[in-house]
Amino acid sequence: MKHTSQSPKHLTERYKTDYVAGQDNLQLSIGKVSADIHFSVFSLTAVFVLALVAFSLLFTNLAADIFGTLRPWLTTQFDWVFALSMNIFVVFCLGIAISPYGKVRIGGISARPSYSYLSWFSMLFAAGMGIGLVFYGVLEPMQHTLFAPLGEQGLLRSDGSMNPDISSQKAIELGMAATLFHWGIHPWAAYAVVSLGLGIFCYNKGLPLTVRSAFYPILGERVWGWPGHCIDAFAALATLAGLATSLGFGATQAAAGLQFIFGIQANTQLMVAIILVVTGIAMYSVYRGLDGGVKRLSEINMLMALVLFLFVVFLGSTTEILATLWLELRGYVVELPALSNWVNREDTGYFHGWTTLYWAWWIAWSPFVGMFIARISVGRTVREFVLCMLLVPTLVSAIWMAGFGGNAIAQLLSGYTDVQQTLLDWTPELSLFVMLQPLPLSEITSVLGIILVLVFFITSSDSGSLVVDTICAGGIQQTPVAQRMFWCLFEGLIAIALLIGGGLGSLQALAIATGFPFALLCVLMCYSIFRGLQSEPYR
Template identity: 55%
Template structure:
């Protein structure tokens, strides 16, 4: 036990008080019940699924109202708070406390850099790369008009030459903004807090532990229960959004490549089948399932990326990365200004939703990153978590987006990307529209479908392990039946959200859970700073 007086700067690490409230009991069907977090979370999730299935129309209207209110009235709040997260992370890098090693001065990393990056890649990016890699650069170039940049495509379909380069750069920069430092700063704070208070302070591997400097022993009571329950639902709805988007894109890919119909029923079947595969990975655990799938996923993704880069106009793709990076560096401040001249549709329909989505994913990705990051120094951790995934995303979206933009500008009358993104707005078909103009279209599309499904599986199994850890009081070896329960619940929530309102329902679930959790993460910045100050250096 250490002195926790204000003058000492130390954090109290005796967590025996109230520990019986989080240790849980082994239930009759083999569940390690973390009472009441497991019971409340499980029953509420099941109740949500049942009510949405019984009253789909009313649920759809409610989801739409929640989404519209959150993104139109609170867009400024999400932008300000995520800006703060970026500044906080960058400031930590240059402070002496960044020399603290997660796990203590003698801790050694459990995974190599390649293994570490592979798991970051699969868990933290996933389906978004495939769904938005083509869609978003093209959409921002032609439709949303961030910072007042005009579309290069006139109403009659002709190209307005003087608008081309500015619109191309802005489409890529706006996409990089949503997938770069801001989003990864959200993950970094959550993962750093969990690593610090678990590995260095000896507290349970649970979200509530991050608030010990503020709540003290009350963190083992109802305050802690509420925090963990919010984390569970943020994770469930954040994952459900990704799973729903992945099912929509896989369904669209099967339609494009093989002529299968697009319908909600087909997407439900995809979710069921992929969830079944995820159950096997969940049963095998982190090293036996998630790690192996993550490495397979990374290998397939690299090969798919190289195919697009080399089979398409290679220099155009590489120029897309460079153009986007330069524009992103130049315009990151005006793009992140909540009260600037960014178009309302862009700020509310895209940025506010994205920041709520990243925040809702924070417990999931943060816990997953923390589990594989022991032994890194704080400085190494923040730099790698912020920069490495961001650069990978910039390269991917710069190449995919750059090639798709070029296809539109060269042949706007025949481009399927233009037809799907600008004319009819079928976002799930945007990637396949770009692949249509490359050789081996059907083969490439099949690989893209398979990659989306594997991303789907890795997100589901990783998320199941994280929710299981939270509801088991921080244990990382909870019984297998409990992991399976949460994997099934994730799939069911994705299904009922699709049935109850499609994309608007998915967005509503994210924004509703992301809002309260963003406030918790703001407090978490304070607790991380206090925790690092108390560490020997």
């Protein structure tokens, strides 16, 4: 079989193969509805997802028990795997960026970017972390400032009383650094590894846009057989798990906001209704396509986030927020080695309850975010791509956390303890709305916060659907619209089933379970990327 016109002329002899994207696909047509799927990958993914949904709905108590046990077992027994993998990703990305291979251009020498920096940043940021920043932007800085990691003292004693032995400045510096650690260069390095692997082997080597392509230097032609089928199916499952977790967070926070503002009871039925409504909107966005739906929603989302952020900064504790930003960045640089270490950690609550969970969540998201970012990053050099992905989102996350978390901490130090109470009661979904309450126009800004959560919800769902569909279609990027909408609906069903079958704990357990083995695959992918870059012209 000859290569299709999709294969670039500069495809090196080393990576030429007879595999064509979609060659093993099964094409179906019922009336006006058609499908173009890779039967093996689609079957593996669909069967597992249907079994998981059925099990969660039919055996609710048993599912809750299993997921409740699975999460702490993985985070305590395999914490070193997650920590070591994420550190490897950071070192690898920085090494590639400063090496001569940093001059390689994704898509080939003549490729040029299709999107401006503004559109590019908006899409990658909305897809990468949107809901999480809104959900934890207030509570997490407060948590780590009150209860410090690394065995240090925080502002609050274990009995709930204020600690007179620690200065607020020192506590804020360590607490904010511990927060940014989870939203800084480590998660974006995981995304960058998968993005580079897919970008180089698809747009430079001419291989299909599926995760298996990044393992060609390791598996050779076997990547088109069952080893490759399993890699792609697992990548699709990891993507669905990461998305379902985020959808669960979004539904929980939106429901909490509706109860806080309008008195509507935030029960499971309301969360299910929110997921169904948002999934319907996301399906319409998928119908509009990447430029007409995802891109436009991402830009709207970033604009709304900017408006809410500026409102908090200028009408909140502006001076304290700026001081918090400086302490956060300084603390991040100083404490990064200690926070990255996994040996003999005393702060197991922070390390297992936060760091390991985050690392598993980001790794589970990496196939989805990686493939999506690879599609929108053609034309950028490896150095530009890596440095922008690691530094710009880290700085934006630092500014966001300083704005929302810094304002909440300033409120606490001035005597407003309601945000602290959401932490002690462990109602993180309420923290944003409680923080906004003392500010002017709190009802309007709270509604804006709910809308922001929902739009982040939609952008994650629709972009994730495009990715899962591409994986399950054997690398074909232009599939029937109904097929892409099907995966969007599937994501919503998974989130609903796991919420009913055990709440957010079940969603987090699924993300960790899929993130653990995919962390090992991503480490192998680093080697594949290095081998692939060796045969690329960079002059």
